[in-house]
Amino acid sequence: MSAPAAPLLSVVIPIYNEQDALPLTVQRLRPILDGIGETYEVVGVDDGSTDDTAAVLTLLQSRWPQLRVVRLRRNSGHQAALTAGLHRALGQYVVSIDADLQDPPEKIVEMLALAREGYDIVQGVRDDRSSDTFFKRSTAGAYYSLMHRLVGREIPKHAGDYRLLSRAAVDALTSLPEAQPVYRLLVPWLGFRSTSVTFQREERVAGSTKYPLSKMVRLAVDSITNFSAAPLRLATWMGLGSFVLAFFLGVYTAIEQVRGVTVPGWSSLFVAVVFFGAVQLVCVGLLGEYVGRIYSAVQGRPAYFIGSDSADLADVVEVPAVTVSVPAQVG
Structure with a gap:
């Protein structure tokens, strides 16, 4: 039997301890993707969550056939989870977005339209960060100013990991031997034809931030040492x-x-x-x-290990039952 055709669009979502945010994310994301009128898949990468995220994903997947669940064997970090999603995504275009809804999924429609005009990279840029704390805005501004000086002016300011990539760009990224990739710097470095869409950064829909100060400092160190001597x-x-x-x-x-x-x-x-x-x-x-x-x-140790992928029929993982409140619109 021949393998199913690859979808036009893949949406990769790195997930870590987002049991409260996931139902709201799906409730908002699914109508947007259904409204595009094209084949798609959503690749949710569970980065070794310790709460009920795995059970919530299983429940959501039973109601949303396009949702794929990839589970990592341990918590490997946001960039590693994103890497796993990029390697597993099958779409002609791949969008990466976080599960906290701070980056509006409605922009995916605009990104896809620009990609069809010939752009390989459509970067989401935050032009309004008023929802962030003063400390977050200050440190983010300092980070991007430093990257501009050390790495180059092609790095867009206030551009995180919300972006659309063509299949050619994804293949180029996944071919790089980066042990600790920082995609907000790697993607512009590729040199593919790119553009951007702007949006207002929203408040986290539920839960707490998964990027405390220690991880922000680690990201800054990785960014500097990976791209500059x-x-x-x-x-x-x-x-x-x-x-x-x-x-x-x-x-x-x-x-x-x-x-x-x-x-x-x-x-x-x-x-x-x-x-x-x-x-x-x-x-x-x-x-x-x-x-x-x-x-x-x-x-040469891999940054992550795949525990299971729901797209692989051989991978069957038992998940403990849990009571989850899921909006009716999801099903």
Whole structure:
């Protein structure tokens, strides 16, 4: 028997502990996709959720045939879950969107229309982030400004992981040997013909953020070290600056000694030792970050393991029963 034809559109949704948001997401997303009038699939990637997300997905899938559920064996992170979805998606066009509805799914229709005009990449850009906290807006602005300086001006500001990719762009992405991909930087780097749509970022529909400060910092570190050697050059310049400063301090000390002036030494010596020690530790830390990535790449360990995919008939996973409130419009 021949395999079923690939759908026109795949929608990839990385999911982690979104039991409360998922029913609302499906309630809003399904009418939009049904209204397109084209074949589609929705690939929900359960990133090792520890709440009732798996049970909710199973219930939703029983009422929505186009929903595929891919389960990872453990929590591997947002970018890894997105990678799994991109590798599993079958559509001619692939849209990635989060499950919290902060990025409006209504823009998918506009993205698809632009893709049919010949664009391989249609990026969602947040032109209004008033729903975010001041801290979130400030750190996001600093992140994108830094990426512009280090990576290049082709990186669109305030563009997250809400985008549409053509099959050619998806194949190019999935062929890259990236161990820790950062797609908001990788996608523009591909150089495919691209455009963007703008939207107002909405408040999270339910649950709490899955991107705390620690993960934001990790994303920034991954972005810098994956795409730029500037930190290594910074370490070099810090070393040279420290050498110059030490030289002038030495000259000053020698002159004052010749003049017979007693130089108070304890405070200055303590500050100098601490300063140079800090510079050395920063430089060693920067080197360690890059060496660690080389080590990880040499190991060649996959970023995730697929536990099951509902599209594979051989994969049957028992999910504990759970009572879930699902809006009637979903079924």
